Amino acid sequence: MADEQDQTAEQAPVESPTVAFLRKQLPDAIIDVSERLGETTIIVRPDAIVEVCQALRDDPALQYNFLSTITAVDWLEREPRFDVVYHLMSLPTGAVVRLKIQVGDDELPEPEAPSVTSVWPAANWYEREVYDLFGIRFAGHPDLRRIEMPDDWVGHPLRKDYPLTGIQLPEPHWGGQVPFADPLPSDIGQQTLREQGRVGDVSSGTKPDAADALE
Amino acid sequence: MRQVEEEPRALQLDQSEALDGGLRRDTMTINMGPQHPSTHGVLRLVLTLDGETILKARPEIGYLHTGIEKTAESKSYLKALVLTDRMDYLAPLCNNLGYSLAVEKLLGVEAPPKAQYARVVLAELQRIASHLVWLGSSALDLGAQSVFLYCFRERELILDIFELCSGVRMMTSYIMPGGLQADLPPTFDEKVRAFLDIFPKRLREYHDLLTNNQLWIDRTKGVSVLTAEQAIMFGCTGATLRGSGVAYDVRKAYPYSGYERFAFDVPVGSNGDVYDRYLVRMLEMDQSIRIIQQALDGMPEGRWQVDDPKVAPPHKYEISSNMESLIHHFKLYTEGYRVPAGEVYLRTESPKGELGFYIASDGGAKPYRMHVRAPSFANLQALPLMIEGQLLADVVAAIGSIDIVLGEVDR
Numbered sequence: 001m002a003d004e005q006d007q008t009a010e011q012a013p014v015e016s017p018t019v020a021f022l023r024k025q026l027p028d029a030i031i032d033v034s035e036r037l038g039e040t041t042i043i044v045r046p047d048a049i050v051e052v053c054q055a056l057r058d059d060p061a062l063q064y065n066f067l068s069t070i071t072a073v074d075w076l077e078r079e080p081r082f083d084v085v086y087h088l089m090s091l092p093t094g095a096v097v098r099l100k101i102q103v104g105d106d107e108l109p110e111p112e113a114p115s116v117t118s119v120w121p122a123a124n125w126y127e128r129e130v131y132d133l134f135g136i137r138f139a140g141h142p143d144l145r146r147i148e149m150p151d152d153w154v155g156h157p158l159r160k161d162y163p164l165t166g167i168q169l170p171e172p173h174w175g176g177q178v179p180f181a182d183p184l185p186s187d188i189g190q191q192t193l194r195e196q197g198r199v200g201d202v203s204s205g206t207k208p209d210a211a212d213a214l215e
Numbered sequence: 216m217r218q219v220e221e222e223p224r225a226l227q228l229d230q231s232e233a234l235d236g237g238l239r240r241d242t243m244t245i246n247m248g249p250q251h252p253s254t255h256g257v258l259r260l261v262l263t264l265d266g267e268t269i270l271k272a273r274p275e276i277g278y279l280h281t282g283i284e285k286t287a288e289s290k291s292y293l294k295a296l297v298l299t300d301r302m303d304y305l306a307p308l309c310n311n312l313g314y315s316l317a318v319e320k321l322l323g324v325e326a327p328p329k330a331q332y333a334r335v336v337l338a339e340l341q342r343i344a345s346h347l348v349w350l351g352s353s354a355l356d357l358g359a360q361s362v363f364l365y366c367f368r369e370r371e372l373i374l375d376i377f378e379l380c381s382g383v384r385m386m387t388s389y390i391m392p393g394g395l396q397a398d399l400p401p402t403f404d405e406k407v408r409a410f411l412d413i414f415p416k417r418l419r420e421y422h423d424l425l426t427n428n429q430l431w432i433d434r435t436k437g438v439s440v441l442t443a444e445q446a447i448m449f450g451c452t453g454a455t456l457r458g459s460g461v462a463y464d465v466r467k468a469y470p471y472s473g474y475e476r477f478a479f480d481v482p483v484g485s486n487g488d489v490y491d492r493y494l495v496r497m498l499e500m501d502q503s504i505r506i507i508q509q510a511l512d513g514m515p516e517g518r519w520q521v522d523d524p525k526v527a528p529p530h531k532y533e534i535s536s537n538m539e540s541l542i543h544h545f546k547l548y549t550e551g552y553r554v555p556a557g558e559v560y561l562r563t564e565s566p567k568g569e570l571g572f573y574i575a576s577d578g579g580a581k582p583y584r585m586h587v588r589a590p591s592f593a594n595l596q597a598l599p600l601m602i603e604g605q606l607l608a609d610v611v612a613a614i615g616s617i618d619i620v621l622g623e624v625d626r
Contacts, residue, residue, distance in 0.1 A: 036557055037320055067450055068562070069588035073575050085573065087560050087588070091447060091463055098560060122450030125596045133284075148277040148625055157285055164289050 046101040064088040070126035076160040080104040115141040133158035256621030272599040279625040287585040291551025300386040303623040308341040311390035313563040317572035318392040330394035339503040344373040345566035353615025394520035435490040439601035439613035450593035453568025459487035465564035489616040551580040591619040
């Protein structure tokens with residue numbers, strides 16, 4: 001827990017070994033380092049995150065072998081919009097660090113970040129969760145599917161522009177959980193089941209194509 | 216009905232995969248769950264089987280996704296506390312504790328010593344209660360029925376203590392940012408000590424029923440092995456990690472709420488099988504008793520909440536006699552307190568493993584983002600490693616041994 005000791009050191013901005021290591025090995029990867037409430041946060045360039053994680057895991061002095069969690073924060077007004085937050089821990093030394101990358105631009109409905117599953121297999125489900133709830137795609141992820149919402153769900157619930165009450169669904173809706181596309185912005189970037197002809201339009205009384213096959 | 220157009224023909228078995236003697240070798244994919252009694256909730260496992268051997272296992276979750284993280288963003292910090300009870304519903308007080316410590320760290324306040332000691336007692340009682348549910352249900356899965364009844368008998372005693380404190384048996388929300396919801400009841404010490412008198416003998420009984428029971432050993436020893444390296448790489452914590460021989464316990468590694476004051480050991484397994492995970496939890500209950508004993512003996516007198524009217528609500532009698540207290544009370548229960556902007560990740564050791572609360576605040580009265588690092592979520596991810604290549608009948612043993620709670624996995 002060298003990080004904490006550094007923080008309490010008076011007026012002497014002694015950097016933690018983690019930060020010193022990264023400044024030496026991968027100086028271009030670091031955008032910003034901050035120290036608050038005894039926790040070190042390193043903001044890393046998105047394209048360098050895999051390299052940074054690999055270096056932190058493999059360095060014999062640091063040994064960040066444990067990935068506690070990956071999550072994201074949606075800062076709606078900010079550009080780039082999303083923070084992807086990694087919490088690392090070293091079981092041998094007890095050091096902890098928080099890494100952050102900032103992703104998202106207005107051009108893409110679903111921003112992209114590199115996947116760290118090659119460094120820690122534990123990242124698999126965490127990244128699926130972030131993809132499911134925030135719509136951030138992880139490039140190089142072996143199995144990027146929704147994990148908590150149904151596979152045919154439209155939208156990403158933990159985004160700040162997704163209403164807390166959910167999206168209004170017309171009644172009755174086929175299959176019980178398939179939302180219609182109308183109330184959503186058109187740039188959602190997914191083909192809905194209705195566009196595929198798998199569900200009908202309740203308002204105009206048409207049936208889904210699939211219903212014909214059953215007769 | 217659609218007309219059958221083709222002429223019916225005799226069904227021919229595909230003999231290309233037939234082995235010597237005409238035996239055929241096919242794989243079969245089955246769903247185990249989401250409604251299955253031994254998956255401890257709504258877990259669905261998609262299993263590809265070759266006979267009784269599991270070739271591939273794929274856990275599917277989300278059946279209990281209630282959007283707790285999203286809901287918390289619309290609640291004041293005090294109201295979001297109630298949501299944390301519902302995640303790991305077998306250990307609500309441990310969830311309350313993790314959340315409260317995270318909010319306190321952001322606020323820059325520290326609970327008074329009495330609250331810290333009481334929190335330790337309550338969290339350890341909760342750990343025992345959670346382990347009792349695990350022990351009873353996982354033993355029941357493997358056919359040991361009487362253990363289940365005994366475990367719930369003892370858990371009842373613990374729930375009685377929680378009811379005494381908070382009026383509620385399970386979803387107590389008794390630990391809150393700033394301290395406790397109310398002072399400990401006068402008979403608290405006596406009741407907990409009465410439990411401590413009874414429990415070690417009962418724990419002995421469970422050991423007698425299972426630990427040296429040949430049937431139990433046959434079903435658990437060498438079953439569903441997880442190596443230390445695998446456990447670390449897949450982010451396992453709690454007894455799942457310690458059963459594999461890694462002595463990581465948040466209470467020792469990053470002490471919180473005064474755990475550094477108490478002497479206790481961290482039981483560690485060596486083989487990483489179901490039996491070692493079983494033994495680790497059984498021995499942990501002994502250590503919890505040790506901690507509770509020390510905390511009761513050292514319980515200081517004093518306040519149970521911080522002396523800060525911006526965080527802790529005023530007494531009832533103050534509200535009716537003091538204008539300022541009335542305003543504080545009104546502000547606390549309408550808007551809530553504002554938390555300085557910043558972010559914090561706080562680890563605690565819940566009965567299931569490392570429970571982490573990541574809270575990002577934008578300076579407002581509601582958490583801008585609350586993420587929960589649920590130990591069951593990570594432990595469940597390692598389940599395929601344990602069961603692939605094993606027999607179908609051992610799946611229930613493996614699921615029981617990682618002690619998942621789906622309310623926490625899905626949140």
